[in-house]
Amino acid sequence: xxxxxxxxxxxxxxxxxxxxxxxxxxxxxxxxxxxxxxxxxxxxxxxxxxxxxxxxxxxxxxxxxxxxxxxxxxxxxxxxxxxxxxxxxxxxx
Numbered sequence: 767x768x769x770x771x772x773x774x775x776x777x778x779x780x781x782x783x784x785x786x787x788x789x790x791x792x793x794x795x796x797x798x799x800x801x802x803x804x805x806x807x808x809x810x811x812x813x814x815x816x817x818x819x820x821x822x823x824x825x826x827x828x829x830x831x832x833x834x835x836x837x838x839x840x841x842x843x844x845x846x847x848x849x850x851x852x853x854x855x856x857x858x859x
Contacts, residue, residue: 768792768799771816771835773809774843775825781805784843788820791849813837818856820849 772788774781781803792799804812806825813819814833821829823839836856842848 768797768818769816770799770801771809771813771819772801772803773806773819773821773825774803775806775822780843784820787844787846788849791846791853795850795853818853820852 770788770792772781772785774784785801785803789799789801792801802812802816806821806828809819809821810828813829813835814831816835818838819829819832819835820838820840820843822843823841826837826839829835829837836859838852838856840848840852
């Protein structure tokens, strides 16, 4: 099962909205996954427990020492197409 974390600098409410978008995209892709959400502060300490972490492209540099986690920076956090494209690319690499 793919473990995914959605993080947003604006707080838990906005990361919940992003989480719902990610869940929809991953379900449409047929992936077995578990999606969580957190503030960036919390996500920085929890990232190592996930396979993918999706954040604003402006926050990617906030994440270091995240073990196996792949950090995906999104320009438009609500774009299902961008989420799909970047998740596919991350899973291929």
